Amino acid sequence: MEPADGTAETVLPGGSAGTRLPPGDFGVVLATLRARRGWSVRESARRANVSEGQICNLESGARNPTPAVAAACDAAFGTGGKLVELAGGCRRGARAGDAVDADPVIAGYERVLRELRDIGRSTGPRFVTASMKSITRVLTDAGSHAADEQRSRIWLLASRFAEYTGWMAQEAGNPAEALRWTNLAVRWGTQGGDETVAAYALVRRAFIxxxxxxxxxxxxxxxxxxxxxxxxxxxxxxxxxxxxQGHARRGDARACGEALERFRSHAAEGADGRTPHWGPRIENGNPRLIEASCMLSLRRFEQAADLFAAEHRCRPTSPSDSNSRARFAVRQATALAGTSRLDDACQIIEATLPVIKRIDSATVRVELIRFVEQARTRRASPGQLALIDASAALATG
Known part of the structure; x- marks a missing residue:
């Protein structure tokens, strides 16, 4: 995976993409490698035969790696000596009681967060949750050691990690854990001087x-x-x-339409090229797909099916965002089932089920339940019935 900021990665001589080191100092590289494998701090420490505290101190920049620890980490991650080489260029003299220079920590972990988001979108929550939790621990520890003028920036970054950890908990089907992490994001955002996360947390509560x-x-x-x-x-x-979407589910078409107009207006105002501080990028909230989803909830199946088809023809969902692709594909299939085009609907579901199994998303499973309920109102062939039953088992299992 290419780094989000376009910085070139270090490649092992004669190695493949799997042996590349991401950019950054030793601690950031260690955290990124750990995130890519979905290892917790405990798991990384066990594999390297070092303490959890050593891993946290290395990742936060509170300590530099000794040659022995660098070699142990190199062996655990299979980087062929590159971690040892990187450790040789670390700054010297850092002590646990020293103030941590926040700039490399923040720049490095912002890259890690972007990479974890990419991993989460393509593979689901189980591959990123352990890393997200471990990194928030590292960041909150670093925040307590940072200089006064840098402390708020670390707390803001910790808040962003907590917010995304909450989203992954929601995707894993644990709303209580999602709310707990969302509340932490609000608290840490406030410590960093940013109140906007408190507003976004209400959006998350609406989704839950x-x-x-x-x-x-x-x-x-x-x-x-x-x-x-x-x-x-x-x-x-x-x-x-x-x-x-709430008004659509209540069957209130007028209120739904008014809310959609507000969405388009605010989205146009907010899509100014800057990365939103919280939540997904607003340009990913495709107005036509959102309108189609609302029409589906209003049971206007023909209109929804036409909107989904038109949007997928002119602007397919990003292939790297497996979660969004699966979610909207299932919605399109539900709309098609509602128009009695069960054969077309089942073709979409058959192609999407392997993705749904891989990402194991609670929000996508909710959509699959809606498809099953709609499909079972239609006359189906034995093969279609088998597919519907398989979908039901995946959605509820």
């Missing part, structure tokens, strides 16, 4: 309420997010999207 079937609560949280004093156009766009 939506997936547990509490439509009224989802709309209320979305409205509170839109009206929060710290809400920016991006957060208001996310809030309007949740409100639109």
């Amino acid at each position: 309420a939506q997936h547990r079937g509490d439509t009224d609560a989802a709309i209320q949280f979305a409205d509170r997010a839109a009206g929060h004093p710290a809400a920016n156009p991006v957060i208001r766009a996310h809030a309007a999207r949740r409100a639109a």
Whole structure:
């Protein structure tokens, strides 16, 4: 995987892409390698035969690696001597009680967060959750040792990690854990001087309420997010999207349409080229796909099917975002089943089931349940019935 900022990676002589080192100092490289393997601090320490504290101190920059520790990490990660070589260029004299220079820590972990997001979108929560939790531990420890003027930046980065950890907990089907991490994100964001995460946390609560079937609560949280004093156009766009989907599920087409208009307006205002501080990039919230999803909830199956088909023809979902591709593919299949085009619907589901198995997303499984419920109202062939039953087993298992 290419680094998010375009910096060239170090490649082992004669090696393959799997033996490349990401950019950064020893601690950042160690954290990135650990994230790519989905190892926790404990697992990394066990494999390298060092203590968990040593791993945390190395990743936070509080300690430099000794030759022996660098060699142990090199062996654990199979980097062919490159970690030992990198350790030789580390700055000297760092002690656990010294103030940590936040700049390389922040720059490095921002790259790690981008990479973890890419991994999460393509492979699901189980491959990134351990790394996310471990890195928040490293960052909160680094924040307590950073210089005063840099401390807030580390807390803000810790907050971003916590927010994404909450999203992964939601994807893993654990809403209580998702809320716990979201609350930590709010607390750490406040410590860093940023109140916007408190507004975005209400959007997350709206999504959680939506997936547990509490439509009224989802709309209320979305409205509170839109009206929060710290809400920016991006957060208001996310809030309007949740409100639109909530009104659609209640069957209120007028309120849904008004919320969709707000979404388009706020999304246009917020899509100014800057990366949003919280949540997914607003340009990924495709207006036509969101409208199609709302039409599906309103049971306007023909309109939804046409919108999904038109959007997929002119602008396919990013192939690297397996989660979004699977989610919208299942919605399109549900719309097709609603129009009695069960054969077309089953072709989409058959092609998508392997992806759904791989990413193991709770939010996608909810969509699969909706497909099964709709498909079972239609006359199906034996082969289609077998596919519907397989979908039901995957959605509930």
